[in-house]
Amino acid sequence: MFGLIIPSKFIIIKINYTMKITEQDKIFMREAIKLADASVAKGGGPFGAVIVKDGKVIAGSSNRVTIDNDPTAHAEVNTIRMACKALKTFSLEGCDIYTSCEPCPMCLGAIYWAHIDRIFYGNNRKDAADIDFADNFIYEELDKPMDKRIVPIIPMLRNEALRTFVAWKEKSDKVEY
Numbered sequence: 001m002f003g004l005i006i007p008s009k010f011i012i013i014k015i016n017y018t019m020k021i022t023e024q025d026k027i028f029m030r031e032a033i034k035l036a037d038a039s040v041a042k043g044g045g046p047f048g049a050v051i052v053k054d055g056k057v058i059a060g061s062s063n064r065v066t067i068d069n070d071p072t073a074h075a076e077v078n079t080i081r082m083a084c085k086a087l088k089t090f091s092l093e094g095c096d097i098y099t100s101c102e103p104c105p106m107c108l109g110a111i112y113w114a115h116i117d118r119i120f121y122g123n124n125r126k127d128a129a130d131i132d133f134a135d136n137f138i139y140e141e142l143d144k145p146m147d148k149r150i151v152p153i154i155p156m157l158r159n160e161a162l163r164t165f166v167a168w169k170e171k172s173d174k175v176e177y
Helices: 023-042 075-087 105-113 125-130 136-143 158-170
Strands: 002-006 011-015 048-053 056-062 095-101 118-123
Touching (some): 023 048, 023 056, 023 118, 075 095, 105 136
Antiparallel strands (some): 048 095
């Protein structure tokens, strides 16, 4: 057990990584793997995911990057979008995600922003790297100062951009997420 700070709420949550995996968990993971298998057969990437709430699959999808010509069309992101539509909410609190592979940094960020309770995964990031889906360079990039990154990140017009943040902060009827 250890404390984890969730940025959106700044609360500490205790997480127990020794939680028992149930037979139902295995069924949901097999659904994610089945979606990954079907994706490969259709020309998509080898990744699948399902989101579950109250013991029921709410949404499931696969990697559609090459099918949709969309680099953000990862299985987890697609499934999050579908689950949010199905539940008519941007918060997936009370949901778990089962994904055929450990989420990449983009998908992990989306999972945190969606407030998903737990992540179950099949293959790990080393397994993904072994088939040429290596994400380590992204983790390494995040640790570098902005002026040392491969893709230039150039700050500009901050004072003008801050006006929007001030308007958001002062907005009394905003929906926080």
